Each structure stands twice: as structure tokens, then as C-alpha cells.
Amino acid sequence: MSVFAALNGRAKLLLTLFVLGLAAAPLAADRYLVSVLILIFYFAYLGQAWNIMMGFAGQLSLGHSLYVGLGAYIAAALWTKFGIGPWAGMFAGMAIAMAFGAAIGWLGFRFGIAGVYFALLTIAFAEFTRIAFDHMDWTGRAGGLFLPVRAEQAGQWWNLRGGPLLFYYLALALMLGALWLCAALRASRLGHYWLAVREDEAAARALGIDAFAVKMQAVLISSAMAAIGGTFYAFYYNNLFPAQIFDMSRSIEMILAPIVGGLGTLFGPILGAFILTPLGEGLIAATEEAGLSAPGTKAVFYGLALMAIVWVAPSGVWPWLRRKLGLETP
Amino acid sequence: MSRFLEVAHVTKRFRGLTAVDDVSFGLDKGAIYAIIGPNGAGKTTLFNLLAGVYAPDAGSIAFEGKPIAGLAPEKICQAGIARTFQIVRPFPGLSVLENAKIGALLRHRDPLDAEQAAGETLRRLDLWDKRRQLAASLTLPDRKRLEMARALATEPKLLLLDEVMAGLRPTETDRIVSILKALAAESGLTVLLIEHVMRAVMALAERILVLHHGAAIAEGEPATVVRDPLVLECYLGAEALE
Numbered sequence: 001m002s003v004f005a006a007l008n009g010r011a012k013l014l015l016t017l018f019v020l021g022l023a024a025a026p027l028a029a030d031r032y033l034v035s036v037l038i039l040i041f042y043f044a045y046l047g048q049a050w051n052i053m054m055g056f057a058g059q060l061s062l063g064h065s066l067y068v069g070l071g072a073y074i075a076a077a078l079w080t081k082f083g084i085g086p087w088a089g090m091f092a093g094m095a096i097a098m099a100f101g102a103a104i105g106w107l108g109f110r111f112g113i114a115g116v117y118f119a120l121l122t123i124a125f126a127e128f129t130r131i132a133f134d135h136m137d138w139t140g141r142a143g144g145l146f147l148p149v150r151a152e153q154a155g156q157w158w159n160l161r162g163g164p165l166l167f168y169y170l171a172l173a174l175m176l177g178a179l180w181l182c183a184a185l186r187a188s189r190l191g192h193y194w195l196a197v198r199e200d201e202a203a204a205r206a207l208g209i210d211a212f213a214v215k216m217q218a219v220l221i222s223s224a225m226a227a228i229g230g231t232f233y234a235f236y237y238n239n240l241f242p243a244q245i246f247d248m249s250r251s252i253e254m255i256l257a258p259i260v261g262g263l264g265t266l267f268g269p270i271l272g273a274f275i276l277t278p279l280g281e282g283l284i285a286a287t288e289e290a291g292l293s294a295p296g297t298k299a300v301f302y303g304l305a306l307m308a309i310v311w312v313a314p315s316g317v318w319p320w321l322r323r324k325l326g327l328e329t330p
Numbered sequence: 331m332s333r334f335l336e337v338a339h340v341t342k343r344f345r346g347l348t349a350v351d352d353v354s355f356g357l358d359k360g361a362i363y364a365i366i367g368p369n370g371a372g373k374t375t376l377f378n379l380l381a382g383v384y385a386p387d388a389g390s391i392a393f394e395g396k397p398i399a400g401l402a403p404e405k406i407c408q409a410g411i412a413r414t415f416q417i418v419r420p421f422p423g424l425s426v427l428e429n430a431k432i433g434a435l436l437r438h439r440d441p442l443d444a445e446q447a448a449g450e451t452l453r454r455l456d457l458w459d460k461r462r463q464l465a466a467s468l469t470l471p472d473r474k475r476l477e478m479a480r481a482l483a484t485e486p487k488l489l490l491l492d493e494v495m496a497g498l499r500p501t502e503t504d505r506i507v508s509i510l511k512a513l514a515a516e517s518g519l520t521v522l523l524i525e526h527v528m529r530a531v532m533a534l535a536e537r538i539l540v541l542h543h544g545a546a547i548a549e550g551e552p553a554t555v556v557r558d559p560l561v562l563e564c565y566l567g568a569e570a571l572e
Contacts, residue, residue: 192432193435195424196421196424200419202383202403203415203419205403205407206412207407207481207484208407208484209432211404
């Protein structure tokens, strides 16, 4: 709670209204709007996970779909093959995602593979995992893994079997939990050390900071969080395809919200998701309405909108909005 | 009894170039010691050997009786040796206070304690009024003092200063000299500085080591060293005597 106490009065009020508003939203929102909000929360959550790596510790990962995919596939496979519930499955997925994260981090940080080369390493791991899953019989190869939806399991919320409202509140809890976790981390000793390493690694080491250890902690926390997102994804959509979940475009999609919202900020990933997801969904609706069925129309508009936002607010929308709203702590 | 810092026969080569050639010197606790020499004499390389950036090819370095040559930079700092960089490297995107706080977190694990300790250090270095500014927005004299503040915030026993006075006006140099003198007098801090500004060296240093082409050519008290014919020829020139 000390994180909340550090905010100024107006920020406390706005954050409270924001949380209460979202908690009450399903009362007024229709099914479509609920599904869009779930998507927003999901991307805000993953954006927070990625932001720890890039925004805090300054390590560019373009392969976060790897951790999401592992969290999704492992929990889903344990459920469909052995009937092991998603909570246990989630921890298994986290453990394996963290093991992959540790391997990537160790290779990158131990051997000084930094910057874009580190990003390439993360892409490589995500890609070869995708190819491996494309050929693994156990998880249904490229044909996909499907989670059965059985009538007798309906309402088993503890097994993540339920309707949109269950997933709505789950996604909301994930997003708010990640916000709290990131705020606590940012204020901690480790959070300060991440920023130091991001700003200047040699100077950070000269101040007694074990750069290798703090970067490893960033990748471990970030990969574990992404894996939880994956478990959520698997039980929400009930189908998984390696070509979708491990694809590089998924990794890119994940990093847009924090970039647009503001890298390294606490609220940036959330704001970014609230801007980009409705924009994407709105463009789908608008292009259908206008009868523009040419494939890629949405992507073109989306790209243009993204360029416009980055042009107007290069350090993210949140730092600008925070000033406008008077939320800066004195 | 071994000395506070004991550098014995240290050599560092880069390919064919011997940057530091069989240099030995020692420091006692509480001393202010200066290393001078022309550009390219190996001063910064010697510093980087002490700070753990490089491991020496030969020789040994002992701090408080323990060998430290070849340790990683963070281990050296944890052992109690902090350094500044010749080209200042504050964390540009963070505030002045956060810069100092990151240094203070080494000995104060709780962020609130660290912030308090960082505040004290900033007051000492006349940066308290600028604590909310981004480090990137500071002027050069302020950045130089922030570099010192951040190193001091780690509460070192030995402070290595790499040309902190370079590029400063005489009033700024005098300000740093008086801050260092006060620190050494009050806290018993030991200081090893590389410096070109002879005005500061003469005001501060109790002993001087002169490097030339990587080798130590003179060592001793300032008044004696600056009259050494070899030093005059290699580095200072006759005008230093004025």
C-alpha cells in the first residue's frame, strides 16, 4: 500500500475512479464491449511484463511470445492430457518459461550479447520453439491444441471454465496486480538498480551493482509474468496454434502498448493498451462498414495511427497526459 | 604491516603498447595522493586497473591487505573503492537525487534510508537545490560534482577521482578542492586523484606520482616533485615553477 500512499491526492482519486469504473463496467457494457475490455487488460498486463525487461532494465526482448506460448501450451496440455487444473499448470508454465528466460539471459548477459544482438537471440529462441511445437505430436503439432468445452464443467471457475465475466474480472485482476507489482518493484532497490543498468551499465557497475544478477532477475520476473498471461490466453480462447502464439508478430503486438504509452512508466502499458486495442478493433469494424475488404487495410491504418502517435509523443502518451492531469509528484 | 593501498610492479599491455609499465606505489589511510603526467602517460589505464575495468598482465594490487587485482568493478566498489569517470557518466534520464540514491543503495538497502543518505551527500556537494532536475539537464560543473556525489554515496574508504577538475573554471576548481579537503578532514576519506590542473594538485595532494610513457618517473612531496628536472622536461615545463 505504500506505493499508493506515495501518489498525490488527485492521482489517488483518479486511480480509484478508474478501478471502480472498470469493476462496475460489465453492468453497463454489452458482450462485445466486455470482450474488447478483456483484450485491453490482457495487452496491458503483457505490456507490464515486457516493460520490466525493456522499460526498466533496458534489455530489448523481441521474443516474449516464447514465454506466453510456453505458459499457454504447458497449462493447456496438463489440463487436456492429465486433468491437472490451470492453477498448478500455470506454475509449471511459469517454471519452464523462467528456465527458458534464464537460458536466454545467461547466454546474452554472460557473453555480452547486448542491444539488437540480444533482441535477435530472443527472436531465435521464440522461433525455434515455434518450430519445435509445430512438430510435437504431444501438443497436436501445427494442427493446434484444443481445450474441450464441456457442459458439465461450465461454471467451474477454479478450473477457469466459465463465461466472459469470469475472464473479465480475471484479466482486470491481472492488469491491476501487474500495476501494483511494477510500482513496488520500481520503488525497490532492485528497481533502482534496473534503471541504473538501463542508463549506463559501466557506471552502474562502478557503483557496486552486479549488472548480470539484476538483468537476470528482470528476465526471470518478466518471463514468469508473461507465462501467466499465456495460461490465461489458453483457457480464454480454448485453442492454441504454434504459428499464432509463438509468432514474432505476437511479440511485436505485445510491445506496442508500453511503447505508445511510455517506456519505463508504470501506467504507460495500460494507457497504451487502452489506445491501441480499441483503435485496432475500431478499424476492423470501420473497414467492414466501409466495405474495404482488401486484406491489410486495417494494418495500414493501424500503422499510420501508430506513426502519428509516436510523432506527436515520442516518449509516450502517458508522460504527456500525466503532466496535463497534474499527477506529477512534487 | 601492509599499506592501505599497495600497488606493486603493475604492468598492462594493449597489443604491442605497454600502457602501464612496472608501476609501484603505496597509499596510507586518510592521504590525498595525486597522479600526474602528460596525455597518454597511462594514468587512466592505471585507474582502470585499480577500479577493476582491466586485470593487470603482471604485478599485484592489495587494498587493506587483500588482493583486488582482476576483481570485477562491482566487487571493487563493494570492497570500498569508488571511482569517477574522466568523461562523466551520470544516469541522464534520472533525477539528480535518484543518481545519488542509486549509489547510496549499496550500503543502505532500504530505499528510504538510501534517499536520506543521498540527500546528505547532495547537500555536501551543493547539489541539493537541483535534486529534482534530470541529470542530463545539468551544466558540466554540476555534472562533475554529481559524478563525485554518486561515488561518495557508496560510502567508500578510497575515492578515485579521474580528472574531476578538467574543463572547470578556477572558482569551480577551488570549490571542489575545499569540498575534498573538508571530506578528508572530517571522515578520514582517502583520495587518489588523476589531475592536470596543477593548481588543484598543489593545493590538495600530500604526495604525487608522475607517470610518463606508462612508467613512474618521480614520486614524492609536491614541492620536491615539481622541481625534479626529469618531470620538468617531460611534463610541466619551466613555467610550472612560476
